Amino acid sequence: MAALADPRCRCASGRKFKRCCGPLLAGAPAPDPLALMRSRYSAFALGEVGHLVATVLPGSPAWSADPAWREQLAETCARTRFTGLRIVAAPPPVGDEGQVHFVADFAAEEGRGRLEERSRFRKVDGRWFYVDGDRAPEDR
């Protein structure tokens, strides 16, 4: 079927994976914070822990030197089915700082959930990285 031969990207962009998050997951630099955020959502959905680790700014609040960090990320990916992504706001970056406000829907053993976050990104040596984010209280 065409749907299998031509899969749409998991980040809900409606684009083909190979023209959306695919190149970023393969190591290409993200052109902007929104593209990086989408690629990180796709990485969570696909269990691409290497991409999740590589796109967090070393030393930032979201980063960890603990080897268990990778295992925790892998567990989160394995336990969670990511079911939707909505971009609330992605203003143009100001200099080397950018923000993306998003809502991600997921399902886990405990039930369905929703994560809303205002993520911060920073550009270092030509690459965008995730720094940290402010999460809205989980309301369901």
Ligand SMILES: [Zn+2]
């Ligand atoms: Zn994508």
